[in-house]
Amino acid sequence: MSNYISQHNEQLSDLERQFVLLTQSGLPIVAKPYQQIAAQLSITETEVLAMAADLKERGIIRRIAAVPNHYKLGYRFNGMTVWDVKDEDVSEFGQAVGRLPFVSHCYLRPRHLPKWNYNLFAMVHGKTEAEVQQYRTQIKDLLINVLQVRNDDSDHGVKFKTNDMLTSTEILKKTGLRLKR
Amino acid sequence: MAMQLSQLEQNIINLYQKGFPLCSHPYRAIADELNSSEDDVISAILTLDKAGMLSRIGAVFNHKKAGSSTLAALAVPEHELDDIAEIVNQFEQVNHNYGREHYYNLWFVVTAHDDKALIDVINSIESLTGYQVLVLPMEASYHIDLAFKINFAESATGKH
Numbered sequence: 001m002s003n004y005i006s007q008h009n010e011q012l013s014d015l016e017r018q019f020v021l022l023t024q025s026g027l028p029i030v031a032k033p034y035q036q037i038a039a040q041l042s043i044t045e046t047e048v049l050a051m052a053a054d055l056k057e058r059g060i061i062r063r064i065a066a067v068p069n070h071y072k073l074g075y076r077f078n079g080m081t082v083w084d085v086k087d088e089d090v091s092e093f094g095q096a097v098g099r100l101p102f103v104s105h106c107y108l109r110p111r112h113l114p115k116w117n118y119n120l121f122a123m124v125h126g127k128t129e130a131e132v133q134q135y136r137t138q139i140k141d142l143l144i145n146v147l148q149v150r151n152d153d154s155d156h157g158v159k160f161k162t163n164d165m166l167t168s169t170e171i172l173k174k175t176g177l178r179l180k181r
Numbered sequence: 182m183a184m185q186l187s188q189l190e191q192n193i194i195n196l197y198q199k200g201f202p203l204c205s206h207p208y209r210a211i212a213d214e215l216n217s218s219e220d221d222v223i224s225a226i227l228t229l230d231k232a233g234m235l236s237r238i239g240a241v242f243n244h245k246k247a248g249s250s251t252l253a254a255l256a257v258p259e260h261e262l263d264d265i266a267e268i269v270n271q272f273e274q275v276n277h278n279y280g281r282e283h284y285y286n287l288w289f290v291v292t293a294h295d296d297k298a299l300i301d302v303i304n305s306i307e308s309l310t311g312y313q314v315l316v317l318p319m320e321a322s323y324h325i326d327l328a329f330k331i332n333f334a335e336s337a338t339g340k341h
Contacts, residue, residue, distance in 0.1 A: 012247070020240075020247060023239050023240050024239075025237060025239075026230075026239040027207075027237075027238055027239035029208075029227055030223070031206060031219060031223065032205055032206060033207065034205060034207075035205070049203060049205070052203055055240075056203070058246070059246055060243055060246045060247050061240045061241065061243070062241045062242065062243050063200040064200060064201060064203055064239060064240050065198055065201060065239075065241060066193055066197040066201070066226075066229075067198070067235060067241060068198060068234065068235060068236065068331060069235060070331075072232070072233045072234045073194070073331050075331075080281065091321070094321070095323045097323065098323035103324060106322070106323040106324040107319045107320075107321065107323065108320045108321040108322075108323070109252065109317040109318065109320060110317060110320060112316075115315065116315055121317075164283070166281040166282060166283045166285075168279045168280065168281050169279075169280040169282055172269075172270060172279060172280055172287075172289075
């Protein structure tokens with residue numbers, strides 16, 4: 001298979017990989033969590049703190065924070081809204097969608113015609129289905145003039161829509177990053 | 182589920198989603214900012230963790246930089262969905278898997294240490310399931326701030 005997943009991987013040192021492995025499911029909830037990690041890595045707490053700061057600086061760690069479980073907090077409904085936006089407009093309008101307060105992720109992804117014609121993905125979260133539907137409408141109002149209208153491709157039996165929303169039926173698995181050794 | 186969260190617990194969730202101090206005693210630093218004590222903060226975090234309201238407390242890694250990652254989807258007949266999901270879930274490299282209402286009804290995220298390992302996982306999923314995987318890696322991100330404010334007043338966790 002070709003190298004279709006474009007990457008700019010940063011090299012992690014062995015010690016950094018061990019740090020990621022030790023912390024990817026969370027920091028220890030003790031008074032001195034980095035001291036505990038330091039002991040496991042056989043280095044000093046100061047070195048662990050410096051390594052974490054460096055990983056943040058390099059963008060490998062986005063942030064060190066409390067990660068809420070939205071589902072448990074009452075946000076039971078999520079919709080993955082997908083849009084077929086004209087290529088020349090997707091950057092500007094993608095950023096506008098990303099700024100909407102109810103959008104948690106907004107990404108550009110490749111199309112796979114004729115099976116998949118959507119290039120812009122925006123995740124919305126709400127406590128009711130109606131709330132999520134209303135968010136979809138707000139995004140549509142924003143994108144209405146830049147959506148791609150395609151003719152039905154009768155050869156493949158595919159009817160192209162300009163947008164769709166995929167609601168989740170069940171969570172089948174959810175864990176944080178799990179890098180293998 | 183009618184767990185009533187204390188003010189301290191609510192504050193921890195809403196004020197520390199975007200980050201907290203990187204220092205020797207991070208929970209004491211949070212306590213200082215919230216006029217609380219280190220012990221109370223630790224016990225509040227343990228409570229939230231136990232109740233499942235925190236997925237975790239700690240580093241949020243950039244999957245793209247820590248390794249190689251992509252969104253992927255499968256279109257499978259409804260009666261096979263559970264069996265296929267089980268095959269997909271057995272891979273440690275799969276860290277989210279959602280059933281969704283669509284022709285493509287199984288959506289998952291694959292993360293591996295490099296591109297080759299990622300492609301190996303996708304190939305294995307294809308040969309084990311017999312279905313072609315729709316591979317949708319992120320090409321650009323239009324969102325910077327992943328935290329959004331939890332509204333406890335209207336939350337299912339609060340009283341109505």
